Amino acid sequence: MPDKSSLSERDICTKYISPAIENAGWDKFKQYREEVNFTDGRIIVRGKLSTRGKRKRADYILYYKPNIPIGIIEVKENNHSVGAGMQQALEYADILQLPFVFSTNGNRFLFHDKTNTESLEQEIELDDFPSPEVLWEKYLNYKGISSPDAKNVVEQDYYFDGSGKAPRYYQQNAVNLTLEAIAKGQDRILLVMATGTGKTYTAFQIVHRLWKSRTKKRILFLADRNALIDQTKRGDFKHFKDKMTIVQKRQVDKSYEVYLAIYQGLTGSEEEKNIFKQFSPDFFDLIVIDECHRGSAKEDSAWREVLTYFKSATQIGLTATPKETEEVSNSEYFGDPVYTYSLKQGIEDGFLAPYQVIRVTIDVDAEGWRPEKDKTDKAGNLVEDRIYNRKDYDRNLVIDERTQIVAQKVTEFLKNSGRFQKTIVFCRDVDHAERMRSALANLNSDLVGQNHKYVMRITGDNDEGKRELDNFIDPEQTYPVIATTSELMTTGVDAQTCKLIVLDTEIGSMTKFKQIVGRGTRVNEEFGKLYFTIMDFRNATDKFADKDFDGDPVRIKEIKGDEPITGDNDPAEDDEPNDVEKPVVKDPPENYGNDDPFTKKKTKLQKIYINGVDVTILNSREMYFDKDGKPVTMSMKDYTKSLLSEKYESLDHFLNLWKSADRKEALIEELNEQGIPVEELLKAVNRECDLFDIICHVAFDQKPLTRKERANNVKKRNYFTKYGEKARAVIEALIEKYADEGIENIESMEVLKLNPLSDFGSPLEIVKSFGGKNQYLEAIKELENEIYNLA
Incomplete structure (x- = not known):
């Protein structure tokens, strides 16, 4: 036998750990996997280039069945103690939601058993490794799953189509935690998953496993836009084939098992338009509500009425942005989330694209604008003499030159970074989106001349634009390149290759802000989409500094007896779309002003259109973010100095680490992963220096050499x-x-x-x-x- 102390970690695995696992009854091909990468590695942006950091990798993951991971093993070389890998294993176990954690050096195992609070950790010999059945029984008891029906739910396999696609770890967590909750009788469930993390695919795996096990036989998938339903049918849900239908007509066919529908297609102000009532209240066993932060979060909405009618069904709400205000609450209806996967975590894992932010300040926005004496609008009417500010622009006052300067800045950015980068410009309303389209078309007349679809307005009132939405989000299609919009593209638009998001609208709601940022977070490496840029003209990105931007949802709404719920929302900050498809309804006068998105009557502000105003850009600066995604408010050098002083206690400490590093590139990658803004430092200090001199200069006041x-x-x-x-x-x-x-x-x-x-x-x-x-x-x-x- 070779001396264990001379063996590599891999040799320890091959000669000692795998045999110990297999001797305990674990199937090599179905019940354990070695060297499992469960993240993609954070995307690190370096100027116009990008690279990936290290993936998180488990030495072993144990599975009772291929869809049920239950344990993790961290292996160290034999010259380490048996528990040397335990802290890393516990960190990974928390991420992967695994109760059984093992550390080993090849001599024996240290077993951390989260299901046994009386004896949390104990050493066990290699020959005493627990069998799959022993751990599974402990797992079921730990989860409170005891009945045969409950076991049938959680043990049902995933759907695999042979393509090799399998759920990512967080999707697996979301599916398994949802099924476990349903198995234990929970009938209202909330899943919070950041935009771009595959909520619909996750929903499909939940639905398929419940449907296949016959736990749920009739399923309704609800969304709020036809585009989302069509996308779902053609995409993740296509495997239901002829078992699935879209509810469209007044007379419904009740012979299907999976139904896709939009709220607007089921409800209306007149009783005969309430198509959902053609189904009996107990017809559906399961309802999945996509984007549940929208109308269904409102207690008195027509959307909530559908859910209340089918109250006997298990209901699962999906959202990237749970809505929690004093008037509206997802958690009040669905309960606290069974699982949350945030934008911050998605970026950290490398599944979502990081962002850079360019803040542009326009003089009339920062200083306000007051009309000179006898100033008239374009129609010849006298303009009211008062101070107009950013909230007025494009809502009740339109300054042509301001629209032009925004379009110029966007065009300038695209000319410097790539004119065929997919771009979404979010405008105040449909009128603003059309004026922005025209301004961008004039500034890019060479490309528009080659194809008029280079820039298009994609809003709910424009059929030509809506028809191009699929082409815009299709990575294979070049045109449209620039889409101007107001509300239609804020949610549910799977724009995989969108690399520039322009904000030229007031965004009062955190929910809406998160949704808009989500249009850029998808990663598509095949087409070179690894990060995106947000160009902000309205200071909307102040919300990145809000503690609620990437925090867990907190219940705010309180119900006190029968006290009515009232709200006084600024229509400019309302989340409900004003340019999406809605049925034409005749609103009775008594309904004017209520909160139902299908009966609410909004007073349209009369706009003033002016020109001849001198508008200039005061400054344009790139914002920087720390490793937690929060904006850096101090200078780049001061911020970096504070980070470096935490990492290196002295100049000698840094010099020794630098000198002993086998590869300097690995040390540079490590700094990037820890949030040290390497590329920004080089830009700020001197690009002719390398990182060694930048660190010596910034952290230890040494003179830098090029x-x-x-x-x-x-x-x-x-x-x-x-x-x-x-x-x-x-x-x-x-x-x-x-x-x-x-x-x-x-x-x-x-x-x-x-x-x-x-x-x-x-x-x-x-x-x-x-x-x-x-x-x-x-x-x-x-x-x-x-x-x-x-x-």
């Missing part, structure tokens, strides 16, 4: 004369490479394939000139030491 200065210092010392002629020429070329591009580029063997290094021969020939690979790597290490020699 890469060229460091390269010249190395040449003066002439230390490389000890090498042969060819090797010396290679070293000199590497020094120049460092001066031009930085340390990361000389650490990789790939550099030997690039000019001018490739002129010296193949990588093998170059390495031989140093005496072999090990000697070449030693030479690189020595070169790095010379480069960073502080003397």
